[in-house]
Amino acid sequence: MAILNCIIGVAFIFLVAFLFSNNKKKINWRTVIIGFIIQFAFAFAALKWSVGKYVLSKIALGVQSVIDYAKEGISFLFGSLANDGSIFAVNVLGVIIFISAVVSVLYYLGIMQFVIKLIGGGLAKLLGTSKLETISSSANIFLGQTEAPLLIKPYVEKLTESELFTVMVGGLASVSGSILVGYSLLGIPIEYLVSASFMSAPAGLIISKIIIPEIKEAKVNEEIEMVKDDSANVVDAASKGAIDGLGLVLNIAAILLAFVALIALVNGVIGMVGGWFGITNLSLQSILGYIFAPVAVIIGVPMKEAVVAGSLIGQKIILNEFVAFTSLSEIMSTLSAKTIAVVTFSLCGFANISSIAILIGGIGGMAPSRKHDIARLGWKAVLGGTLANLLSATIAGLLLTI
Structure with missing residues (x-):
C-alpha cells in the first residue's frame, strides 16, 4: 500500500508540473529520470542505508555541538535568560547569528565554494544541466535563496529563461543552513532537515526542467569562477556573517510577531462569522487544513491526520x-x-x-535587466519549489514506511 501511495504521489506531482509546462515537447525526460533516481538515492542513503544513517547521526551530533558553542555566546550576552529554553528570541534566533558567522568564515576560506562546486559539477554531468544553474541549486543546500545566486553573480544577466527559473526554484525548494539549525531548535528532527536539504538540489532541478525546459543553448559554457569573499581576514568574515545573521534574525522576528498576531486577528474574525452560522472552532488553520488535506493524503499522510498536515502545508505556502x-x-x-x-x-x-x-529584490538586484522576468516567473517558481518539497516528502514517506 505504501509503494502504491508513493507511485500515486510522484505521478500526481509530475502531472501537475507537466500541466504547467510552457513547452511540453521540449522536456528532457532523461534529465528528469536521472534526477529522480539521484533524489531517491540521497533519500535511501540517509534514511535506510546503515552507513548513510551513521553519517547523518554524526552530522546531527556536529550540529548539536555547534549549537552548544553558540550557547556560550548567548549565555555571555543574556545571562540567565539563556537557561530558559522557552524564550524563542534568545535561544533560537541567537543561534542563527552564530551559524551565519560560521558559514561566512567557511565561505571566506573557500571551503564552501569547493564543496558546492564538487556537488554541482557532479550533478551537472549526470543531469546534463548547465554549470551555472546546477552550481546555484547545489549552493542552496547550504545557502539561502538570495545568497546562493551570489556565487554566480557575474553571469546572472546572461542566464537563459530556463536557467533563471531553475535558479529561482532551487532557492525556493530549500532552506539555508542557518535557518535549518533554527528549525532543529524547535524540536524538528535534524536528520530529516539535513536529508531534505540534500534532496532539494535534484528535486528543484528536475521540477524546474519540466515546467520550463531548456530551448536555448547556454550562453556561458566555460569554466565558472565563483565569486570570492572580499573580507580582509577571518575576523572580518566572521563579523560580516554575524551582522548578516542579525539582519536575518530581525526579519524572522518581525515576520513571526506580525504573522502570529495577524493569524490571531483573522481567527477572531473568522470565529465570529462562523458563530453567526452556528459553526464552532472555525479558524484560518482549519480552513487551510481542509483545502490542503487532499495534498497531504496524496503524499502519504494517514487519512486521520490529513487535515492537520494540510493545515501546516497551507500555512507554509500562504504565510511562511x-x-x-x-x-x-x-x-x-x-x-x-x-x-x-x-x-x-x-x-x-x-x-x-x-x-x-x-x-x-535579491536576484533582481544582481541583474536589474532580469527583474521583469523574475516577477513574471515568480508564481510558477513558488509552484515549482512546492512540488519539489512535496516530491521529497513523498519519497521520504515511502522509505520510512517500508
Whole structure:
C-alpha cells in the first residue's frame, strides 16, 4: 500500500508540473529520470542505508555541538535568560547569528565554494544541466535563496529563461543552513532537515526542467569562477556573517510577531462569522487544513491526520515555513512518526508567496535587466519549489514506511 501511495504521489506531482509546462515537447525526460533516481538515492542513503544513517547521526551530533558553542555566546550576552529554553528570541534566533558567522568564515576560506562546486559539477554531468544553474541549486543546500545566486553573480544577466527559473526554484525548494539549525531548535528532527536539504538540489532541478525546459543553448559554457569573499581576514568574515545573521534574525522576528498576531486577528474574525452560522472552532488553520488535506493524503499522510498536515502545508505556502514549523513543533507529540517525517520534508523550503518579493529584490538586484522576468516567473517558481518539497516528502514517506 505504501509503494502504491508513493507511485500515486510522484505521478500526481509530475502531472501537475507537466500541466504547467510552457513547452511540453521540449522536456528532457532523461534529465528528469536521472534526477529522480539521484533524489531517491540521497533519500535511501540517509534514511535506510546503515552507513548513510551513521553519517547523518554524526552530522546531527556536529550540529548539536555547534549549537552548544553558540550557547556560550548567548549565555555571555543574556545571562540567565539563556537557561530558559522557552524564550524563542534568545535561544533560537541567537543561534542563527552564530551559524551565519560560521558559514561566512567557511565561505571566506573557500571551503564552501569547493564543496558546492564538487556537488554541482557532479550533478551537472549526470543531469546534463548547465554549470551555472546546477552550481546555484547545489549552493542552496547550504545557502539561502538570495545568497546562493551570489556565487554566480557575474553571469546572472546572461542566464537563459530556463536557467533563471531553475535558479529561482532551487532557492525556493530549500532552506539555508542557518535557518535549518533554527528549525532543529524547535524540536524538528535534524536528520530529516539535513536529508531534505540534500534532496532539494535534484528535486528543484528536475521540477524546474519540466515546467520550463531548456530551448536555448547556454550562453556561458566555460569554466565558472565563483565569486570570492572580499573580507580582509577571518575576523572580518566572521563579523560580516554575524551582522548578516542579525539582519536575518530581525526579519524572522518581525515576520513571526506580525504573522502570529495577524493569524490571531483573522481567527477572531473568522470565529465570529462562523458563530453567526452556528459553526464552532472555525479558524484560518482549519480552513487551510481542509483545502490542503487532499495534498497531504496524496503524499502519504494517514487519512486521520490529513487535515492537520494540510493545515501546516497551507500555512507554509500562504504565510511562511517558519510559521508552519513553529505550529508543527507545538503539535508534534500528537502526530504519528510518519506524519512528522512527511510534513517536515514538505515544509523544508522557502516556497511561499512572500518569497516572490525576496527573489525580485535579491536576484533582481544582481541583474536589474532580469527583474521583469523574475516577477513574471515568480508564481510558477513558488509552484515549482512546492512540488519539489512535496516530491521529497513523498519519497521520504515511502522509505520510512517500508
